[in-house]
Amino acid sequence: MPASGDARPDPDALLRHAAQEGRGRLKIFLGAAPGVGKTYEMLSEGMSRKRDGSDVVVGVVETHGRAETEALIRGHDIVARRVVPYEGRNLHEMDLDAVLQRNPRLVLVDELAHTNAPGSRHPKRYQDVEELLDAGIDVYSTINIQHVESLNDIVASFTRIRVRETVPDRILESAEIEVVDIPPDELIERLKAGKVYLPQEATRALSHFFSKSNLSALRELALRRAAQAVDVQMLEHVRATGLGGTWAGSDRIVVAVSELPGADGLVRAAKRVADALRGPWTALFIETPRTAGFSDVQHQRIAATMTLATQLGGTIATVPATSVVDGIQSFVTDARATQLVVGKSKRSRWFELRHGSVVDRLVRGTPGVTVHVVPVEGEAAKGEWVRQRSRGWGAPSGYALTLAGIGGVTALASALFHVLNLGNVALLYLLPVMVAASLYGLRTGLFAGLASSLAYNFFFLPPVGTLSVANPENLISVIMLLGVAFATSQLTSRVRAQADLAAASARTNATLAGFLRQVTSVNETDQAAQMICDDVKRLFGVQVVLLAPCVGTGLEIEAASDPGYRLDTMDQAAATWAFDTGTATGKGSGTLAASEWLFQPLKAGDRVLAVLGVARDAGGDPIRADQLPLLAGLTDQAALVLERLRLQAEMRDVDVVRTRDRLRAALLSSVSHDLRTPLTAVIAAANELDHGATPALIGTIKGEAARLNRFVANLLDMARVEAGALRLNIEAVDLSDAVTSASHDARRALEGHELRLDVPPDLPLVRADPQLLHHCLLNLLDNAGRYGDPGTEIVIEGRHRYGEIRLAVLDNGPGLPPGHEAEVFETFRRLEGSDRAIGGTGLGLAIVKAFAEAMGMAVEAGNRAEGQGATFALVFPSPLIVRDVAPESVT
Amino acid sequence: MPAKILVVDDEVAIRRLLRNTLERAGYDIVEAGNARDALAVAAAQLPSAILLDLGLPDRDGLAMIPLLRRNADTIVLVVSARDATDEKVAALDLGADDFVTKPFDTDELLARLRVALRHRGLSGTTSKVVCKGDLTIDIDKRLVCRGGEELHLTRKEHDVLAVLARHIGRVVTHERIIAAAWGGDEDPRIEYLRIVVRNLRQKLEAPGPIGSVIANELGIGYRLRADT
Secondary structure: OOEEEEEEEEHHHHHHHHHHHHHHHHHHEEOOOOOOHHHHHHHHHHHHHHHHHOOOOEEEEOOOHHHHHHHHHHEEEEEEEEEEEEEOOEEEEEEEEEEHHHOOOEEEOOOOOEEEEOOOOOOOOHHHHHHHHOOEEEEEEEEHHHEEEEEEEEHHHHOOOOOOOEEEEHHHOOEEEEEEOOOOHHHHHHHHHHOOOHHHHHHHHHHHHHOHHHHHHHHHHHHHHHHHHHHHHHHHHHHEEEEEEEOOOOOOEEEEEEEOOOOOHHHHHHHHHHHHHHOOEEEEEEEOOOHHHOOOOHHHHHHHHHHHHHHHOOEEEEEEEOOOHHHHHHHHHHHHHOEEEEEEEEOOOHHHHHOOHHHHHHHHHHOOOEEEEEEOOOOOHHHHHHHHHHHHOOHHHHHHHHHHHHHHHHHHHHHOOOOHHHHHHHHHHHHHHHHHHHHHHHHHHHHHHHHHHHHHHHOOOOOOOOOOOOOOOOOHHHHHHHHHHHHHHHHHHHHHHHHHHOOOOOOOOHHHHHHHHHHHHHOOHHHHHHHHHHHHHHHOOOOEEEEEEEEOOEEEEEEEEOOOOOHHHHHHHHHHHHHHOOOEEEOOOOOOOOOOOEEEEEEEEEEEEEEEEEEEEOOOOOOOHHHHHHHHHHHHHHHHHHHHHHHHHHHHHHHHHHHHHHHHHHHHHHHHHHHHHHHHHHHHHHHHHOOOHHHHHHHHHHHHHHHHHHHHHHHHHHHHHHHOOOOOEEEOOOHHHHHHHHHOOOOOOOOOOOOEOOOOOOOEEEEEEEEHHHHHHHHHHHHHHHOOOOOEEEEEEEEEEEOEEEEEEEEOOOOOOOOHHHHHHHOHHHHHHHOOOOOOOOOHHHHHHHHHOOOOEEEEEEOOOOOOOEEEEEEEOOHEEOOOOOOOOOO | OOEEEEOOOOOOOHEEEHHHHHHOOOOEEEEEEEEEEHHHHHHHHHHOOEEEEEEEEOOOOHHHHHHHOOOOOOOEEEHHHHHOOHHHHHHHHOOEEEEEEOOOOOOHHHHHHHHHHHHHEEEEEEEOOEEEEEEEEEOOOOOEEEEEOOOOOHHHHHHHHHHHHHHHOOOOEEHHHHHHHOOOOOOOOOHHHHHHHHHHHHHOOOOOOOOOOEEEEEEEEEEOOOOO
């Protein structure tokens, strides 16, 4: 807050202040406990006022028979006390009217918290004092801390003695307070020596009151209360007078750190100042447009300095501003700092002559602030200043273009000279000056101003062709050109600086937005984790790992910017700490800083989802201080993304479980159907055998038992497929052989059908697992026997065509519903219209498909081209066909 | 005197079933429920054949085979619920004479047993004429005749048929056939065997369902069917 802006006096404060005018002043001697010497102090100060010539009287003072006090009171004028009879006793109260009548400059009134005898004008003595003050009489009074109203509870809480006589805080707030303080030990000595007056009846209770810990606490309270009163009064004073300065009750220290070496020494110096003054302190870094051009080393130095400040107990602040001095001034004013610690770098005298000393400007610009100037060790690196200078001078191309512009203007002005007067020509020359100053900065602008004025002078000002100026009026034109150059460049450089700052913050926002856009497009957690790692690596140039909790094993690396990272025990501990506590841990933080990594928790709500670790190859702090907010933004975004994915995954899991449950229910019902049907038939037929065996009964038992066997085999096969335990035993197989074996084993399922083998004997051998192929064929034949109309023919047909072998089983039956041919191979699929009477899990065809595909074959299902019925085929592609059987090996 | 058969199975139901079946077929039956009993009974009773279930509670059935075969005249027929082909091959390699897979057809079991008993002790024979239906196979002279008419077989076809004929009625593993017929060749392959068997079938088998002479045992080997 700049002092010039809104430093108008507060009207209310002014009124209160005015009310004080003409009133007497109150001074309170505040003590921690009885016996510290308040009354003595008051009397001696009154005495010194009296010696200075003031009219001082004693309104009321209790000496409690102490010799020193008695001696002091003897030198004072004493207003006689009023005697008030009360319940058979005579109480001695201050005679308020007598004091008012006496009208001294100062009256001493002991025991401000005293309660007056009943029947007095005011129930409380402080009310008497207020009346005295209103009459314009200054008052000295005494009070113990436990009688201050707002502290009454606190005192009672640790002394276990509650006093009933209290004084409102407002009395203290309007008073000047002097703390009368002696160390507790000394007070206890005085108590033992009998120098402290205690009412007889309270002696035992009060001896507890005088323990050392109690006295220490009371003493602290007294001191704090006094300091607070000072603060309040000062604030009042500041408000009333409209001083916008840096008033503060206690000292606040600000240390301005820079990127230069030696900033850590500065921070330590600030810490010492703060310790001495017992005030809070802040390490301040001013971010200027120049900051963007800092090297990594400089950024790291700043980060290290700030970390040191935090470790030493200071707070840190980074404030953007257009210049260091402006930034420091506004921060110091806003923070109401009283002490400013700055470093004095060993810059050359020449540099300071040109730029002015930062320290000088600070001292002048922040009145009321003590500026500590600490010599800073170390030199500014040469390169840094060289670069500054070259930027300051501007690019050579700027000068060339400026010269060209001035040449152009000169040519134009010459061409138009007959219609222009001299003043207009000067205006024309403003053009290149403004352009140069705004585009290339101050120096180029000044150069343009100089060159323009020279050209103007030489080509147009009489005497033309010379550099002398005939008319002093024209000299003003030249000066004006230079002035314009200066003003324009100042304006544009400020605008540019602000634009640079805005651009930097826009870059940050754009980075965040881009990151968010990219990462939200991902739907897999590991993919998102990898993307987060890659992005953070790209943005900060650091190594990145992302750790997530795994069941049983703690944190594991979920993704990393470069594969193959292993965290050592220290790093793992830091990561775990970050995960457990939700705070940044590791290098550059306050915790477990020995780790090479800095771990940032990714938090969604109160939950830590993962930990992001960053490290720099070369060691050093992984993230520059100025980039920490950006990293924080990124981790927040990343946490949101991970949380979204986690919720999605949970939803998916629920879906999977639901589907699995549905399948399991379907399987159970199918399996129980397929197992029970043949068993029922076998049991029924076996019962019938008691009444005599018939070939039909025996056939039923054999057939159903075989079906049961087939089904169990299928279940086992399916279990092997599901478990992924299918072990292939591929060898050359003769298909006619395989077909013969299968039709032999499937003979019971084919009962009632005529089987025709149409497999040419010269079909090439194929590569297959004979056992799996056998099961495929069994299931195809079983299927044909089931769905083929009774009494019809079933054909096994082998064809070698177009480089592949097709082995098909054809039946005569209802066929497959058109359009759903392929679905027939799915588990539990019994096609509509086909399962009216014939039960089954559909396991058979699913096994055919699974086995065939495991062996590299394809399956096909369809309806026969001619006649009615379905055709199921195993297709052996050409790689499965055995070609090179050498004839001489088999003859 | 009826042949004595030892049935080794831990399932009482199976033992009872086999006892019924085998006694009906005229055999003398002894039983054992575990490996230890089986070895004791086999040593004491010297059975002609042993029906061995591979899934025994106290010992792996495969390891039992060599122990039970110490008496060279005893036939070991493996009865197994497991249909892993490599286990069957292992059983045959360890000296089992044949195998039957549960659930088995009792007729088939009896046929296997009968063939095995009939040809007991033939494995060492080097000169033999085998007759199968109208086929006469003179192993030594490499003569194969159908109804007195000589069939022309190639060298490899003779080699393969000779191995099968020597073990007529019993399964011979692919490896054994290949070793016998292609033993000296550099790269004996099962493809050759398949082709040769296919050609043999075309020459030996009457029109009709194939496999009537040479039966295929999936993934294990071939068997020259014996007259039952």
